[in-house]
Amino acid sequence: MADRQRLGAPSGRRPGGALLGVVPFFLYTTAFLLLPTLIVIVGAFLDGDSRFTLGNLEALRSPAVTTALWQSVALSAVTAVVGAAVGGVLAYAVSTAPAGSLVRRFVTSLCGVLAQFGGVALAFAFMATFGLQGFVNLWLVDLGVNTGGGAWLYTWDKGLTLVYLIFQIPLMVIVFLPAVDGLRPQWREASETLGGTTWTYWRRVGGPILLPPFVGSLLLLFTNAFSAYATAAALISQGSPLVPLQIAASLNSETVLGQENVGKAMALEMVLVVAVVMVIYAWIDRRSSRWLQR
């Protein structure tokens, strides 16, 4: 049997035997990815005694949770828009540098680090710069500015917006640069040969081509900020102004009777928001890939 299979063509005459090869992968991802996701989805509808209930969803309408959701969405939206605008311009600036040049490698590596591996370390760097003892804060105090001891840094609307931007802008560069690189110089030359100005080029050629990938990247930035936990946890020590912090609080605290699965309901809420955004993203990405071969 084994020999026959070994001699068989790679396309596989015995699909049943060939399928055995992917079993380990499916077992693993079932245990550590699909099962946890399922636990969240199902658990959101169960009470403490594993009976079906809509009570957890009711709890989502409590003021603390709705405020956290609204603040999470606002923070993610603002940092996504600002991050996409600044990061988009930076990505274009980088794309005008020749491929393989030092400045390009430097900026893309820096962006890679800040976008992906920052978290707690970046939050600490901001505290050391803008916090009570930070040199920027000390300068501002010397200049007579009332900084309130740098307390603004630890608020979700002012502090977190600034800190989130330091990983949102770099992430925009990483996801948007391939699209900007897809702009052919010939298109610009053609536009200029036909008498177009820089403005006409961006209005009629560059803009329309870059718009779908730009919006797509903006949506990715939104989900990125929406899912972020480490930075917020490092900066915010009082209260839970964002959904991820609410979930963490519900995991850490001794659960109130009848509220055991509210954390799962909030997690489900997060997954739904991210899933909706990602579906729109996938749709836009399909459209944008028509022009830009990556």
Add this chain to the structure above:
Amino acid sequence: MSGRSASLARRQRRFRWVVITLVVAFFVLPLLGALEFTTRELRTGARTGATWATLVDVNKVSTDYPALKEGFLYSIGLSLITVLIMLALLVPTMTWVRLRVPGMSRTIEFICLLPLTVPAIVLVVGLAPVYSWLSAWLTYFFGADIGESTLWLGLAYVVLVLPYAYRALDAGLRSIDVRTLSEAARSLGASWATVMWRVVLPNLRGAVLSSAFLAVALVLGEFTIASLFSRNNLQVAMFLLGKSDAQISVAVGLASLVFAFLVLFAMSFVGNTRSGTSPLSRWRGRLRKEPS
């Protein structure tokens, strides 16, 4: 014509320098702030290298900051475990799917990209029962030392790195003709194990290396899961240290960021990274099939 394009190039160059200088200044400002903060004597305001001297002194770190040393070692162990499991899981599966069950490739891709839409904090919520069950069984069979070891987090980290590793390995598999290679090896009498070990793996060197680098970097920066499962790793140790000794924890954070930058910067010179983009751009770049 050439005059016009020369002036365009000039304008672009000026624009490039202005934009890059401004934004990079914003990126670097907190890092400079961290450097300034860690080299200042907080009471007198004088410059001092004491914090960094402590940090590079291995003996002093292990006696004064045992949790930091422990977290660092756990992070190293976790990155090794994660890379090994990730490679053992993905390389054979992805190769096998290409050769024998191409119909499964979309399902595999979907599962591998799924973690991008499941935030880590959500994964924690779902993993909590899985882990308590797992550690109960392991404790029953091997005792609490093994059953409650931090290193089991590596199993969850593999899931976190799946999308990134998948992208890197997929790019590698795309660039070689697995089918012809394996058919040639098989017709010369090689077993499937030999094909994997001596034909496919050597040809995937670059992709394996870059997926391993990404996995290591991700594991070294992981905070969410470890912290919520009350386990110690580099980031958790740094976070907890921030409450008692701010200067050391800021210094550790800065050092880890600089280290990650140097690794990425060096990586941009190695391998076939096209047009000098970061290796990270490869995975985020194309994300077609998302769960609907």
